[in-house]
Amino acid sequence: MKYSYIARQPILDIQQKTVGYELLFRDGPNNTFPDIDPDIATNRLLSEHFLATHYSTIGDKLGFVNFPYQSLVNLVPTLFPKDNLVVEILESCEPTQELLFAIKKMANAGYTIALDDFIPKKEWLPFLPYTSIIKIDIRQFPLDKAKALIEKLRPHDITFLAEKVETYEEFEQAKSIGFTQFQGYFFSKPQLIRRKQIKPSFLTVVQLCKEISNPDINYDELERLFSVDVTLSYKLLTFVNSSYLIRAEIKSFKQALVYLGDDRLRKFISLVAITSTQDDKPDSLYSLSIQRARFCELILQDLDSNIEDGLGFLTGMFSLLDSLFDQPLEELVHKMPINNLVKSALVIKQGKLGDILCLVKAYESADWCSVIAIRDKLRLNDDRLAKHYDDAIKWTEDLLTIESEYHALA
Template sequence: MKYSYIARQPILDSDRKTFGYELLFRDGPKNTFPEIDPDKATSRLLSDHFLSTHYQTLGNHVGFVNFPYQSLVNLVPTLFPSDSLVVEVLEDCEPTSELLDAIKKMAKQGYRIALDDFVPSKEWQPFLPYVSFIKFDIRIVPIAKAGLFISKLRGSKIKFLAEKVETYDEFEQAKKAGFDYFQGYFFSKPELIQRKALQPSFLTIVQLCKEIAKEEIDYKELESLIARDLSLSYKLLTFVNSSAIVSSKIQSFKQALVYLGEKRLRQFISLVAIASTDSSKPNYLYGLSIQRARFCQLAWCKSGQRSDADLAFLTGMFSLLDCLLDQPLESIVELIPIDEAVKLALTKGEGALGKILSLSNAYEHADWEQVSELGISLELSDEVLSQCYDEALQWSADLLQVDI
């Protein structure tokens, strides 16, 4: 069987909390979702990846999955549990009576149906009583026009999702138009660019991140850094005490070091550090920073560059600082003590670190053509990249107790 890529993109509610993920598949060099038929191999491909790998990282959230026409008619979605799956009807599906019968059957079995990239037409009217979500691509159907359609169905059970929301202003407009959920990258762009001095506590965070990215942790240095910032110390102890592995209350940072061990310590400090930047930001943004850090580190090592893996980790983690601090990345990196190679990767996308970061971004956006090109140049196979991504997802999910 061919190896497939799967990436995920977050779907947020009006409070910018994660509601679910769209899971994006690629099978083979044509960058397309595989044509589904009842064939066992194809069913196994979906089952192996969707069930065994990605249900672990969905947590309590739902997974939106695109299914082409034939797979819907063949009721392939019913192979998967209905509680965690939203069945997306692709925009190129014809609204035939055959498809309507299949949608009715799945809805009756408890499956939630979403119409993807919806463009209103009378042909889809009979489907609406069985639909739970309608997704509008706001690049195709403007927010104002979609808002008129939403107002007509105000009393229905249908929830509306705005796709390709790229700016904070678009997010606000979509909310006012009646959208319930939002998909896009508005959450990873600065809401307001402003120049302000970096607080001393933030520089401590940078030093902490540098320490946990090293192969061998210097515990004395960590203890010294934590002691400089009371709020940071308090947050770390709070996270440690909320961990399932802690059976008795941890009273000091020294205790935390002993109790957690190196692996969990790296994870907790990653979370506390990145979440200390701005508590008003979407939770997913913190998870994405940590996920990127781990993906960059893993891909760096798999590409044969064992040294400087800590720099790859930092590159991923700091790649969203502009979004977390609402300042230009170029200004931020000039004020923090990080390696020149990391600065060049972050601001100009240069060097091997820049290439690894570009690879991470391409994977997140499901830009499979770019993923393939960068993978070839870094001598990373499809299978290795998929493993790195899955491991990074699981690592961040473990850290955030799958609430990301």
């Protein structure tokens, strides 16, 4: 049986806000479709993932999708919503008149066209009036050459997107020469070499996360933790009292906690944990932390293990702390009162939790060879793994809806 895979990689703007996701589809570990025509595979995968899980996969963001030559000339992208679909022309496509006719027709119909991994050639010049975005792989086309290209094409009013931006310095340099959109993993690495002391409130949040990781939540202990931190207690009561469902004012911490219920309480504390860090981090970094937490938790539930599901949640959520605090992960983990299984997974990728974290990271980056290897090691089911990924994305989107509600009232 053939299985399909999907991963998404965030695309950020100058303010490091997420504007879209590139959706990466494959049928297996070799990133190929050995038994299926590429165009049929593209159609099937788009139908299964872009339409079936559209809202949970990209929410209200843009979805960047690669289309092979035949799919483009057959106008396959027009089968899908144009408002948040970016049609990427693969670099392997030949710039024929047939392709130009199709691109012109789609652009005139309101579809956003992007040239992927663009290398300047005169044959592409007729396509520029219908192109909204040019993606440049800065590993293949250096920034100094990109600067000259951006200047030359400025009259065309094209958005330039830098791919494979891996450091904060590259992000700053790309921004300075005219790129306004960015794709890569620079946001998940420390931006500066400095030390930021962890606030006491964050350590309290870690203890809260420990409590919500237990199958049976101890509300008395949660009440004690909230009561010792003014900032957290204020956030809790403000959030609960702002709910349109509330009929009488909540006056005690325990009353507020019980009102939220286990599921919403776990979401609220997770949100507070992630947003207790620096304000200048990309929003995709916060959402990725939460998404990893849920993905790890769901995978752990499928394993024959005596490890509590909540420890999977903590492993995923804390896996990006080094990026959030600009400190080595090992130092941060040493300061936190968390389970040793979680510490080993985070620092040395050891144990089942370590395997799960490696699997989640591989899935995010569409490293299907590693996904298959770890999947087989853990004896996981392909369909459930794909479903868990979609569920983790949806869970994260729901949580960030809570965040927007909170900020709207702040």
